[in-house]
Amino acid sequence: MSIKKTIANAISTDRVKDILVELVKVPSPQTDKFESEPLLAAFIRNAVEPRLREMGITDIRYDKMNNLIATYGENTSGKSLMLISNAMNQPQSTMVNAYDGDVVDGAQYDLPGEVVLGKGASEQKGTMAAMLHAMETIIASDLPINGQLVFLCCVSGETGRHDAITSVVEGEGVRADMAILGGTSLKLTLGNRGRIDTFVKVKGSPGHSSAPNKSCNAITGAREIIDRLEDQLELAGEHPALGTPSFAVNHIRSFPDSTHTIQGECEITLDRRLLPGDDPHAKWQDIRDIVMQVDGMEDPASGQKWQVEMTEGPFMYPSLVEMDSPIVQAVCDAAEEMLGAPPETFYTTTAFDQGYLNHVGIPCANYGSGEDRFAHTDDDCSSVDRTRDTAKVFAYMIADYLG
Numbered sequence: 001m002s003i004k005k006t007i008a009n010a011i012s013t014d015r016v017k018d019i020l021v022e023l024v025k026v027p028s029p030q031t032d033k034f035e036s037e038p039l040l041a042a043f044i045r046n047a048v049e050p051r052l053r054e055m056g057i058t059d060i061r062y063d064k065m066n067n068l069i070a071t072y073g074e075n076t077s078g079k080s081l082m083l084i085s086n087a088m089n090q091p092q093s094t095m096v097n098a099y100d101g102d103v104v105d106g107a108q109y110d111l112p113g114e115v116v117l118g119k120g121a122s123e124q125k126g127t128m129a130a131m132l133h134a135m136e137t138i139i140a141s142d143l144p145i146n147g148q149l150v151f152l153c154c155v156s157g158e159t160g161r162h163d164a165i166t167s168v169v170e171g172e173g174v175r176a177d178m179a180i181l182g183g184t185s186l187k188l189t190l191g192n193r194g195r196i197d198t199f200v201k202v203k204g205s206p207g208h209s210s211a212p213n214k215s216c217n218a219i220t221g222a223r224e225i226i227d228r229l230e231d232q233l234e235l236a237g238e239h240p241a242l243g244t245p246s247f248a249v250n251h252i253r254s255f256p257d258s259t260h261t262i263q264g265e266c267e268i269t270l271d272r273r274l275l276p277g278d279d280p281h282a283k284w285q286d287i288r289d290i291v292m293q294v295d296g297m298e299d300p301a302s303g304q305k306w307q308v309e310m311t312e313g314p315f316m317y318p319s320l321v322e323m324d325s326p327i328v329q330a331v332c333d334a335a336e337e338m339l340g341a342p343p344e345t346f347y348t349t350t351a352f353d354q355g356y357l358n359h360v361g362i363p364c365a366n367y368g369s370g371e372d373r374f375a376h377t378d379d380d381c382s383s384v385d386r387t388r389d390t391a392k393v394f395a396y397m398i399a400d401y402l403g
Contacts (some may be wrong), residue, residue, distance in 0.1 A: 024118030079147035088157030091118025126382025127368030129184035134394035147402035161314030194274035197313030206264030216304035317355030
């Protein structure tokens with residue numbers, strides 16, 4: 001029997017639905033502990049690792065961040081493929097059925113067949129269910145795996161930084177010829193802008209707001225920084241699909257939190273988007289050169305001097321893969337074989353670990369059953385049919401490339 005027929009006969013809509021429901025029912029939310037949140041490690045050890053062992057994967061280990069690293073195959077062909085899943089999803093917030101695993105008609109969401117509702121379904125757990133079902137299908141079908149299949153379940157997913165994947169790739173030396181990350185609506189993502197976060201703190205001295213000449217107003221200093229950034233920060237470059245880089249102030253708060261008080265401290269968070277080829281550290285330096293101009297300047301109301309501190313925050317590399325990239329060709333060939341047509345391609349506004357992987361030389365693209373339009377909402381969901389179809393594509397990629 002051909003690979004296509006073997007996979008088509010073995011992939012099960014009911015099975016992939018059951019896996020997705022069970023994954024959604026185990027909370028793995030983002031908290032103020034970020035990747036160190038114990039629920040994330042518990043989710044991986046209790047909801048993911050047992051499934052791998054049941055399907056016959058025994059080479060399983062963890063790195064220092066509790067990222068799961070599993071490998072399978074004879075590893076004799078010199079070929080390797082990495083499937084990357086993520087445990088962390090948005091907190092429950094106002095979604096009342098966040099962990100119920102409700103299955104409902106997808107028509108009300110303009111999705112085919114049934115959908116599974118639950119936090120993380122649209123971003124992490126739909127594609128994770130597809131990966132798990134694809135792997136168990138290949139192993140149960142006794143299709144030969146002469147290469148090496150690498151499966152990761154990282155404790156990351158919502159923090160906007162590459163710490164977890166860096167721990168796996170650089171800390172543990174895990175590599176592959178190419179990698180696939182979760183995506184949206186069975187579309188293939190070819191690129192995205194990157195992002196650097198910058199934290200600025202302006203210090204003055206507090207006092208009563210009836211006498212501004214006796215204090216040093218940190219808010220005035222913060223305004224001076226923002227004005228200078230808007231006037232001086234160069235946002236050069238343009239990509240035909242990704243557009244131009246951008247810059248925004250996305251958070252401000254000041255202290256002390258009291259009435260009629262000149263503020264003695266003001267914190268600003270800056271969001272600077274990157275294009276492929278941009279060096280995050282060089283762009284941080286551009287910001288630093290402008291921000292630190294205000295350090296030691298005098299508050300015009302009092303003549304007292306501001307103190308300014310700048311800290312480099314989390315960042316994510318921009319990502320770009322071409323149509324002739326091996327991972328793009330692998331996804332397109334598998335989708336055409338199993339679903340009848342290659343996927344629609346597009347570029348996204350969001351950044352994730354694909355940028356890091358491409359930066360270190362592991363070609364990576366995004367493809368999966370998620371639904372970006374429902375991410376972070378009370379309608380967080382994933383289509384069962386699209387999750388099943390994603391499993392078909394992943395299974396074919398494994399069998400075709402590693403067999």
